[in-house]
Amino acid sequence: MIAIVDYGCGNLYSLQSSLNFLKLDSVITSDPEIIKSADRIILPGVGAFGDAVKLLKQSGLFDLIKDEAKKGKYILGICLGMQLLFEKSYEYGEHIGLGLIKGEICPLENDIKGGLKIPHMGWNALEIINPKSPIFKYTNNGDYVYFVHSFYGKNCDASLLAVSDYEVKVPALVNEGNVFGAQFHPEKSGDVGLNLLKAFAELEV
Amino acid sequence: MLAKRIIPCLDVRNGRVVKGVNFEGIKDVSSPVDLARFYNKSGADELVFYDITASYENRSLFTDVLKTVASEIFIPLTVGGGINTLDDFDRVLKCGADKVSVNSGAIKNPALIGDAAKKYGDQCVVLSMDIKRVDGKYHIFSTGGRVDTGIDALQWAVNGEQSGAGELVVNSIDTDGVKNGFDLEMLSEIQSRVKIPVIASGGAGKKEDFLELFKAGVADAGLAASVFHFKEINIKDLKTYLKSNDIEMRV
Numbered sequence: 001m002i003a004i005v006d007y008g009c010g011n012l013y014s015l016q017s018s019l020n021f022l023k024l025d026s027v028i029t030s031d032p033e034i035i036k037s038a039d040r041i042i043l044p045g046v047g048a049f050g051d052a053v054k055l056l057k058q059s060g061l062f063d064l065i066k067d068e069a070k071k072g073k074y075i076l077g078i079c080l081g082m083q084l085l086f087e088k089s090y091e092y093g094e095h096i097g098l099g100l101i102k103g104e105i106c107p108l109e110n111d112i113k114g115g116l117k118i119p120h121m122g123w124n125a126l127e128i129i130n131p132k133s134p135i136f137k138y139t140n141n142g143d144y145v146y147f148v149h150s151f152y153g154k155n156c157d158a159s160l161l162a163v164s165d166y167e168v169k170v171p172a173l174v175n176e177g178n179v180f181g182a183q184f185h186p187e188k189s190g191d192v193g194l195n196l197l198k199a200f201a202e203l204e205v
Numbered sequence: 206m207l208a209k210r211i212i213p214c215l216d217v218r219n220g221r222v223v224k225g226v227n228f229e230g231i232k233d234v235s236s237p238v239d240l241a242r243f244y245n246k247s248g249a250d251e252l253v254f255y256d257i258t259a260s261y262e263n264r265s266l267f268t269d270v271l272k273t274v275a276s277e278i279f280i281p282l283t284v285g286g287g288i289n290t291l292d293d294f295d296r297v298l299k300c301g302a303d304k305v306s307v308n309s310g311a312i313k314n315p316a317l318i319g320d321a322a323k324k325y326g327d328q329c330v331v332l333s334m335d336i337k338r339v340d341g342k343y344h345i346f347s348t349g350g351r352v353d354t355g356i357d358a359l360q361w362a363v364n365g366e367q368s369g370a371g372e373l374v375v376n377s378i379d380t381d382g383v384k385n386g387f388d389l390e391m392l393s394e395i396q397s398r399v400k401i402p403v404i405a406s407g408g409a410g411k412k413e414d415f416l417e418l419f420k421a422g423v424a425d426a427g428l429a430a431s432v433f434h435f436k437e438i439n440i441k442d443l444k445t446y447l448k449s450n451d452i453e454m455r456v
Contacts, residue, residue: 013301017276046326117400119328119371122207122425123250123455144208144455146281148328165206188303190245190280 002026002201003038005065007055009080010046018187018194024201032064040201041068045080049089049105049151052080053097062098069100075179076200079149082174082181091151100179103156103171108149112167119150124164124184126172126192133161134203135173135180138195145172145184145192152183178203208455209419209447210250210426211440212404213433215240217286218257220266222434235434241274244433247440249280250455253306253428256286257349268300275301285333289313294321298329306331306374309347311365312354322369330372331404332365334358336391337378343391350378359394366399373399374428376406384410384432392423404428412438412446419452 002019004012006028019026026042027034035041043065045052056062069075077085086097089105097105109118123144128136147164153171161173164184173196174181180200186193215222215237222237241252252274256267264287275282284297285306294305305325311317311332322330335350336343336358343358362373375395377388387408396403405424409415415427432438441456448454 011298011301011303013299014275014279014303017301018279021277021279117402117425120207121328121371121402122210124207187279188281193279 001038002040002042003035004028004042004044005035005061005081006030007052007059007061009052009055010044012044015042015044015078015187018197019201022194022198022201024197030059030061032060035061035064036068038073039205040074040076040203041065043075043077043081043084045078045084047080049080049083049091049097050093050095052084053095056084066098066100069098069179072178074200074203074205075100077179077181078187079183079185082183083151083153085174085179085181086153086156089151101153101156101159101174101176101181103153103159103174105151106154108152108166108168108170114167116167119148120152120166120170121148122146123189124166124170124172126162126164127169128162130161133175135161135175135196135199137199137202139192139199143192145182145186145189147172147184149183153181206453207425208250208453210404211248211415211444211454212251212253212426212428213240213244213249213440214253214255214406214428214430216255216257216430217267217270219263220270223257237270238273240434241278244440245278245280248444248456249440250426251281251283252278253283253285255306256284258287268296271297271300271302283331285331289317291317291320291324294325294329298325304329304331304372306333307370308333308335312345312347312356315364315368318365318368318370322371327369327371330370331374332362332370332372333374333376334361334365335376335378338391343394346378350376350381359398362395363398366401370401372402372404374404374406375424377408380408381406382431383408386410386414387418387424387427389418389421389423392418393421396423402426409438412443415443416447416450416452419447
């Protein structure tokens with residue numbers, strides 16, 4: 001069973017629908033016991049980093065997710081959920097993240113000079129850096145995924161599985177051990193996204 | 206780099222898809238769920254649903270359609286029509302919409318865009334504008350393109366961006382239903398004034414119209430309805446054609 005962590009950040013309808021579509025058992029929950037008993041955890045999220053950390057801490061889930069990750073449980077962070085896995089974010093101030101992925105979250109606008117639009121919103125191609133990762137079991141280099149974000153991961157070279165080109169190389173998929181993060185929305189990326197979720201669910205324990 | 210987007214638009218009334226020519230003479234086309242499936246398979250990058258149901262009682266037919274689509278189609282879904290309050294945002298977002306398009310609602314209450322952007326994020330708020338030339342100026346029309354508000358469309362677009370709209374839909378009433386190409390002149394005027402993505406609507410009749418649109422660099426996406434519904438243009442063929450003409454496409 002996959003626990004979709006509900007801490008009041010964003011709409012989880014599509015995410016759960018896509019897992020249902022793949023016939024994967026999932027539950028939207030904020031209950032620590034259910035999260036502990038789940039095989040895998042998905043940490044979603046839309047909105048601001050600081051607010052999300054506050055909500056996770058208020059509900060006692062911040063430390064719980066860290067503990068579950070350290071126990072070796074597979075975790076997938078999506079969009080803001082991926083950013084929360086990082087050590088630190090500079091989104092409107094400075095915030096400490098879960099620290100499960102090395103690196104920090106920085107504003108795209110500081111690094112994009114060529115007049116590209118922010119947010120980075122729409123379909124962009126995956127440039128796969130580490131094709132051996134089992135998360136790419138059903139994914140090809142150049143497959144398109146759907147992004148919506150204004151901040152992005154930096155100094156996370158060792159964790160990069162795939163990037164997308166948007167003047168800068170935007171970390172699209174990151175991974176350290178049992179912890180995975182997707183900057184894009186697999187639940188909005190058509191068949192490509194479904195295939196990544198399927199591969200995540202099939203990662204061997 | 207980001208692919209240009211091809212977006213079919215489904216006007217839904219009482220749970221069925223309709224499409225008018227110049228907003229008049231609406232006729233039934235098909236089931237929205239069937240059409241959505243067909244478009245998803247053909248490679249549509251996003252789907253837009255406009256609820257043109259007149260009565261409150263029939264609104265649930267629309268949200269039922271939306272829920273069904275969102276439970277099996279995993280690309281971005283935008284919903285518009287009858288969005289006047291934050292409660293309306295809530296209602297459609299809960300049924301699986303990713304973005305909400307505001308048109309007359311923002312004319313009646315200009316604070317709606319800012320309020321919604323604060324609550325749901327800029328990326329969630331789309332400002333849709335029906336624009337027509339009046340005495341050499343661009344005017345915003347309301348109520349399905351029937352009423353001239355007298356509002357200057359260029360300023361309205363700029364204000365919308367400043368209030369927090371994450372995207373603009375520019376629908377040219379002058380070219381809508383004429384099928385002789387997008388309104389490049391109008392789009393260029395808007396595009397040069399804003400930084401947020403611009404979605405072109407109104408006037409697509411053939412594949413070349415989309416190529417001309419993207420070559421002109423005046424829009425990030427092309428939206429159309431009847432040419433897709435009546436299979437005059439197949440989305441898969443269109444995207445292959447655009448890609449072979451050096452337009453970045455998800456194919």
